[in-house]
Amino acid sequence: MLSYQHIYHAGNRADVQKHLWLITVLEYLLKKDKNFLWIDTHAGRGLYDLSSDEAQKIKEYESGIAQFWESMNEGDDLPPSIIKYRDLINALNTGESINTYPGSAFITAKMLRPKDKLYAHDLHKGEYPFLERSIGNYLCAEARFEDGFAALKSLIPHKTLKRGGVLIDPSYEIKADYAITANAIIQAHEKWPQGIYMVWYPILDKAYHHDLLEPLNALNLANEDFVIDEWHFGDVERGMKGTGIAIINPPFQAPESMAYVKKFLEQ
Template sequence: MSLSYQHIYHAGNPADIHKHLWLMAVLRYMTRKDKPLFWADTHAGRGLYDLSSKEAAKTAEAAAGIQKLLAAKIDHVLWQDYVAQIKKYNPRGGLGSYPGSAILAAMLLRRDDRLSCFELHPQEFTHLQNSLKKYRHSHAEKQDGLRGLGAYMPPPQKRGGALIDPSYEIKTDYEAVPQALARNLKKFPQGVFMVWYPLLPAGRHEILKEQCAALEAEVLIDEWIYADPAAPDHKGMYGSGMVIINPPYTVPETMGALKEIILPLLR
């Protein structure tokens, strides 16, 4: 895991929207049942992000993501649910505080559910601890989530899963992630595992996709392309992907409909 990566520079960008909406859809579906579940966030970051900070302002990636979409009129129940969660951290209006995946999960999970959030970066971990303080069903662990996740598999609740979203600054993550999935699926074959990955010109994500598709489970791959990688002025990430292992019933249909609305607005 890279100890240089800080998500504050990218918070609220189109990739966050993609990841967060899948997380919302999955957890909303899984919490319909009146049975507790376990959830993990393997690379939780700081949990809550200040979009007015100098770090966020330096890249201003939220302008092309959450800020752009909040200015649009989007008529979809899942999107409106997502906006409602964001507004809870911005009671006076505007968009100063932006909940990341760990805080979104903490907000959506119930009192009897359990949430484990992993983060190795020292400063990010301190922020994460503070962000999670009010959520008694959650806790933060300062360790590599790909390694730490296995200690919770299978969870005593027999229901749940994890979001796995490293920065991929360490190139071996493209192979380490499917390897971690294979290990944890052996322990918890019914688990719902979600993997986020970037679409970059180098194409290393193809290795990850190929190895995930070969897993002994139902595998769904959803990619959002919101920039033209061939454009002369384009640099870096041009889209993002999600691998969903054991996708809950109706969630792919929900996300397919929302993708048709959201993706054109991000381009």
């Protein structure tokens, strides 16, 4: 029985990092005409209402997207992924503040072409109907009430789509989830070695994320084929100390693009 609901955390700094990486990677894939596959193993709702009671409880978006949004609407020299992210958000909101925040599945459904294919999974009975509603109208997208790890196993290697990747964004409800996630990625990488694998993790006091990163490091991939991006907050006494993304097979120059994005946000 799953208890985690992302609506309590939507738009926080981890989402900003994760969604900007997602946009950066998808933009590289979209540069080529050839269609591709994208798998979102832990998709969440698709769209999040930041004015809801749940989001208002901790207001994590205040130190996340709300903090960065203003600078994203100013200046001429914005990184392309920030422009895309801002435009996606602005198209969903008309007022002075952000009420509707796009999650990974919605961002992907919106960016992919009808010839590409998105499989988005969520196994939470309460969350899944939101997911279905938010991406159901996009020709490229298919929402599935399924275990994302089992689905990953069965979807790859795909019969026709050889390019593409996977976003793995688990809720890490128990410590064992870090090792389970690493194992799922290693098995998938064996079956589809050219796929892009992006996995998000929280940086906590207890550093559980080492259980995820150590097995991935042990794959001994070349430096350019395994990249880690961590944003350390420094201003949080308890809870999450930072947010991390590990990427296997990042597209050429995506890490450099994201380094520029990070610098822009730190200004």
